[in-house]
Amino acid sequence: xxxxxxxxxxxxxxxxxxxxxxxxxxxxxxxxxxxxxxxxxxxxxxxxxxxxxxxxxxxxxxxxxxxxxxxxxxxxxxxxxxxxxxxxxxxxxxxxxxxxxxxxxxxxxxxxxxxxxxxxxxxxxxxxxxxxxxxxxxxxxxxxxxxxxxxxxx
Numbered sequence: 288x289x290x291x292x293x294x295x296x297x298x299x300x301x302x303x304x305x306x307x308x309x310x311x312x313x314x315x316x317x318x319x320x321x322x323x324x325x326x327x328x329x330x331x332x333x334x335x336x337x338x339x340x341x342x343x344x345x346x347x348x349x350x351x352x353x354x355x356x357x358x359x360x361x362x363x364x365x366x367x368x369x370x371x372x373x374x375x376x377x378x379x380x381x382x383x384x385x386x387x388x389x390x391x392x393x394x395x396x397x398x399x400x401x402x403x404x405x406x407x408x409x410x411x412x413x414x415x416x417x418x419x420x421x422x423x424x425x426x427x428x429x430x431x432x433x434x435x436x437x438x439x440x441x
Contacts, residue, residue, distance in 0.1 A: 292331045296366040299336040300327025301344050301373035302415035303352045309398050309412050310380060312347055312387035314405075322405040323391070323398070325370065325412070326350075335436060336369045348390045350378040356420035357438045359411050372415040 302325050303310040311323040326347045330339040337354045344350050354371035361368040380390045398404050398412055414420070426437035 293329045294332050294334075295329060297330040297336070298328060298366065298368045299330055299340040299343065299354075300325045300368065300370045300411070301340045301352060301354060302358060302370060302411050303344065303350060303373045303375050304395065304412075304415060305375040305392065307395055308392035309395050309415075310344075310348060310350060310375075311391055311393055311398060311404065311408065312382070313389045313391075313403075315386060315388050319405050321403070323393070323401065323403050323408065324405045325408045326387075326390075327368075327370070328386070337371070337436065340371050340373060344373065345378075347383050347386055348378075349381040351376040356422045358414035358417075358420045361407070370411045370414075372420060 310326065312326045314320055314322055314324050326344050327340060328343040330336060340354045341352065344352050352373035352375050354373045356372050357369060358372050359370040380392060382388060382390050395412060395416060399409055421438035421440055424437045424439045
């Protein structure tokens, strides 16, 4: 990812569950160093959160997945982070050997109990399996507006 094109105030991640297992990557830097986390990263300028999570999943794990609903949003005074439940499409899990040292499919129950899975990732996994989420809703803002994404509970 090009640093000059990175929007350091916006990020997206995906919870991908396949056959009762969740996709996790062992982080190599920062506060999450050594922890297993759900894959994700910063959004590039001009990129939607949906496109960012697809790109990040492919870059970091080799997995193709489609974001289908929002299971969590974290805000603070500096940035925001949106997390999608994403449906597995294809690919073999592999490490990027840069931002992560390994990528694994871990049984959901084990991930929720594991000490090396980050707390925020555990909360997002729980949200993804709960069946409660904001789903993509058809929305047209008007003829003179750029396409928009709307996620809502109805």
